[in-house]
Amino acid sequence: MTQSDLGKLMDVSKASVSLYEKNQRTPDQETLKKVAQFFDVSIDYLLGVSDKRHYYALTKKDKRDIETELEDVLAGVTNKSGINFFKNGAELSDEDRALLEASLRQTITLSKELAKKKFTPNKFRGSEQ
Known part of the structure; x- marks a missing residue:
């Protein structure tokens, strides 16, 4: 998936996606929700708070x-x-x-x-x- 494709999915520009990837900008809550739903992971997983994709993932x-x-x-x-x-x-x-x-x-x-x-x-x- 390109930055442009992900930007369209999240309703942001390609430049914004690039800044997210470089940790120079943080997406808002709605954007995080869209990304988490699209990739079928938890927001905690996206943010690096958890290494489990879902709370119900097996240990x-x-x-x-x-x-x-x-x-x-x-x-x-x-x-x-x-x-x-x-x-x-x-x-x-x-x-x-x-x-x-x-x-x-x-x-x-x-x-x-x-x-x-x-x-x-x-x-x-x-x-x-």
Whole structure:
């Protein structure tokens, strides 16, 4: 995206965008909101206050928890005493098992993000009220 394109989006001149990039001028609140919405990030992220794109972004701990939960689920899938998945009467191939793992990881990740989005108190949402 060029400075001119971004300027049109924000209703400012190319020169203003250049000054923003050089930290020689600060955009007003409305301009910040437009940029944050366009790039799908929080204003806190734009300003460097937070390194998380959104308040509901997963932390390193969340990601470790997802991997632990995924391991537990997959242990039940492969364990003879747990749930076994079969395809056409035969055990899953390595490729099918990898696809199942990717699908489960994505599902668990999405459910954690949605829970954070829904249940994070307003006081911890920063600029994304």
